[in-house]
Amino acid sequence: MRQAGRYLPEYRKLRGDRDILEAARDPDLVVEVTLQPLRRMELDAAILFSDIMVPLHATGTEVRVEAGVGPIVGGPFRSAADVSRLRPLEPEADVPFVLESIRLLRKDLTVPLIGFAGAPFTLASYLIEGRPSRTHDRTKAMMFDPSSPWFALADALADLSASYLRAQVDAGVEALQVFDSWAGALSRADYERYVRPSMTRLFDSIADLDVPVIHFGVGTGEFLPEMRHDAVDVVGVDWRLPLDEALSRLVEGVGDGVGIQGNLDPAACLAPWPVVEEKARAVLSAADNKDGHVFNLGHGVLPETDPATLERLVDLVHAETAR
Amino acid sequence: MRQAGRYLPEYRKLRGDRDILEAARDPDLVVEVTLQPLRRMELDAAILFSDIMVPLHATGTEVRVEAGVGPIVGGPFRSAADVSRLRPLEPEADVPFVLESIRLLRKDLTVPLIGFAGAPFTLASYLIEGRPSRTHDRTKAMMFDPSSPWFALADALADLSASYLRAQVDAGVEALQVFDSWAGALSRADYERYVRPSMTRLFDSIADLDVPVIHFGVGTGEFLPEMRHDAVDVVGVDWRLPLDEALSRLVEGVGDGVGIQGNLDPAACLAPWPVVEEKARAVLSAADNKDGHVFNLGHGVLPETDPATLERLVDLVHAETAR
Numbered sequence: 001m002r003q004a005g006r007y008l009p010e011y012r013k014l015r016g017d018r019d020i021l022e023a024a025r026d027p028d029l030v031v032e033v034t035l036q037p038l039r040r041m042e043l044d045a046a047i048l049f050s051d052i053m054v055p056l057h058a059t060g061t062e063v064r065v066e067a068g069v070g071p072i073v074g075g076p077f078r079s080a081a082d083v084s085r086l087r088p089l090e091p092e093a094d095v096p097f098v099l100e101s102i103r104l105l106r107k108d109l110t111v112p113l114i115g116f117a118g119a120p121f122t123l124a125s126y127l128i129e130g131r132p133s134r135t136h137d138r139t140k141a142m143m144f145d146p147s148s149p150w151f152a153l154a155d156a157l158a159d160l161s162a163s164y165l166r167a168q169v170d171a172g173v174e175a176l177q178v179f180d181s182w183a184g185a186l187s188r189a190d191y192e193r194y195v196r197p198s199m200t201r202l203f204d205s206i207a208d209l210d211v212p213v214i215h216f217g218v219g220t221g222e223f224l225p226e227m228r229h230d231a232v233d234v235v236g237v238d239w240r241l242p243l244d245e246a247l248s249r250l251v252e253g254v255g256d257g258v259g260i261q262g263n264l265d266p267a268a269c270l271a272p273w274p275v276v277e278e279k280a281r282a283v284l285s286a287a288d289n290k291d292g293h294v295f296n297l298g299h300g301v302l303p304e305t306d307p308a309t310l311e312r313l314v315d316l317v318h319a320e321t322a323r
Numbered sequence: 324m325r326q327a328g329r330y331l332p333e334y335r336k337l338r339g340d341r342d343i344l345e346a347a348r349d350p351d352l353v354v355e356v357t358l359q360p361l362r363r364m365e366l367d368a369a370i371l372f373s374d375i376m377v378p379l380h381a382t383g384t385e386v387r388v389e390a391g392v393g394p395i396v397g398g399p400f401r402s403a404a405d406v407s408r409l410r411p412l413e414p415e416a417d418v419p420f421v422l423e424s425i426r427l428l429r430k431d432l433t434v435p436l437i438g439f440a441g442a443p444f445t446l447a448s449y450l451i452e453g454r455p456s457r458t459h460d461r462t463k464a465m466m467f468d469p470s471s472p473w474f475a476l477a478d479a480l481a482d483l484s485a486s487y488l489r490a491q492v493d494a495g496v497e498a499l500q501v502f503d504s505w506a507g508a509l510s511r512a513d514y515e516r517y518v519r520p521s522m523t524r525l526f527d528s529i530a531d532l533d534v535p536v537i538h539f540g541v542g543t544g545e546f547l548p549e550m551r552h553d554a555v556d557v558v559g560v561d562w563r564l565p566l567d568e569a570l571s572r573l574v575e576g577v578g579d580g581v582g583i584q585g586n587l588d589p590a591a592c593l594a595p596w597p598v599v600e601e602k603a604r605a606v607l608s609a610a611d612n613k614d615g616h617v618f619n620l621g622h623g624v625l626p627e628t629d630p631a632t633l634e635r636l637v638d639l640v641h642a643e644t645a646r
Contacts, residue, residue, distance in 0.1 A: 144594035
């Protein structure tokens with residue numbers, strides 16, 4: 001569950017109207033906001049308050065995150081010249097505020113801290129479209145054009161995210177999540193051909209890190225097995241697919257040995273409690289108390305969610321899984 | 324394939340900056356725009372130029388379609404009082420321009436004319452959110468709230484669409500398509516519980532009409548069998564799921580006897596021709612020249628599509644399926 005966010009009044013008050021990319025540069029704020037959900041709920045882990053655009057912003061990409069819209073990129077990427085504007089991340093120089101936040105958090109935390117980064121397709125979509133897109137037309141057009149710099153872009157983003165993830169682990173995070181929020185716009189064949197190579201590159205480069213890795217997607221039910229990699233311990237599944245079916249797909253032909261994360265519809269948390277409870281129990285029941293199930297929402301907490309609902313949800317999941 | 328649209332320069336020229344809901348009220352324009360794609364391409368059918376919001380607009384809902392955005396509804400629906408603002412369609416009084424357009428078109432056309440309407444979930448989402456939404460939060464919140472007027476709203480919209488479809492058939496359309504563009508945001512369980520009843524109501528009320536009915540969805544691969552109904556002849560499938568797998572799911576447990584429509588990714592048509600060709604052949608190959616396959620894009624033609632690509636695509640499909 002992306003815990004820190006706009007659904008918490010104490011978060012909105014603290015952040016004010018600062019861009020999240022600016023807020024993420026302030027370790028005191030990052031620490032406080034990361035801890036806020038833990039003060040309300042008995043969560044099993046903390047997730048670093050940050051944004052997947054942080055390493056791009058920190059290496060010179062002109063980007064801001066507009067409230068209620070999402071990332072807006074100045075000078076969207078279209079050509080090889082645009083791709084060459086990307087440079088490798090030098091963590092200590094580019095994102096010292098992230099590393100400092102992690103070090104500070106590790107002093108306070110009694111639960112594991114999860115760090116994260118964006119996956120190449122999702123990052124590329126923001127860079128190419130220049131803003132959030134429902135259809136990702138321009139991204140796909142570049143992907144489908146053999147003369148385009150698609151693979152160079154995807155590889156550069158894989159390297160950026162890999163460096164960023166490694167630096168977070170070096171600073172102290174104890175689990176990693178790779179967010180590919182928009183890969184679900186693709187067919188299995190296109191994912192395999194245009195996206196999986198850069199995912200393999202990313203996961204290969206962090207395979208030596210001794211922390212669990214979660215590969216998160218939304219609407220990726222048709223290519224869950226393709227989201228696996230030796231370095232991936234857990235695959236995220238959204239609410240479109242029941243977890244028992246997701247598990248069958250994940251193990252078919254590739255064997256067991258992978259956990260599953262999900263998959264309550266975030267919109268379910270807007271419902272009256274008996275509906276939330278019924279839906280949460282359905283998730284737990286489909287997962288059948290299996291080892292390696294990480295209960296989670298299928299996507300981020302919606303801003304209009306009542307924190308009290310999340311508090312009850314956490315208690316319910318703990319009560320049910322302790323049995 | 325939603326044929327009439329912004330990808331055609333002759334369409335953009337003719338429509339100018341008029342709202343599509345206004346343009347749809349002008350039978351001369353509707354006839355011309357419906358015919359435009361047929362002058363360029365040897366299409367097997369024509370689809371009436373219109374919009375799924377037409378019957379709502381015509382019965383008093385305050386709505387406009389903003390270019391590049393979509394439907395914007397004044398006074399979004401939240402309460403039972405809002406739902407009571409809907410009234411039944413009186414086709415001859417409310418949408419005479421649609422019926423007149425159909426009658427005029429039938430004189431000119433040598434291919435079948437397809438009429439269409441929106442499905443309750445998709446229409447409800449526009450009414451409740453007030454604008455296009457990626458997550459449909461408010462719609463789901465109403466759906467999940469047992470004290471809300473969700474089922475009354477969905478039933479009223481089913482009745483509106485059923486009347487509208489019947490009137491189109493009476494005026495001369497020879498096939499129908501029901502668009503549920505956003506149902507793919509739902510899990511199978513939620514579709515079954517909150518949406519299928521109104522779909523059943525809609526299809527039950529048009530079951531006596533002697534024309535083929537296509538049930539169109541995007542991202543609905545997890546509940547294709549639930550989209551079937553005795554009145555549904557063809558189920559639409561988007562590019563996320565190969566057609567052979569879609570067919571297996573459609574017949575599993577419910578038997579054969581349904582056609583399939585799809586499923587080229589509209590973004591594929593932005594690619595260089597060899598890529599379009601490869602992807603179109605993959606669609607045809609997955610459908611295996613099966614009777615009852617309607618070749619189509621998985622969603623509407625993107626505005627930036629080169630019409631020449633679509634012309635070649637139509638020729639390719641004809642050449643391949645004539646074999």
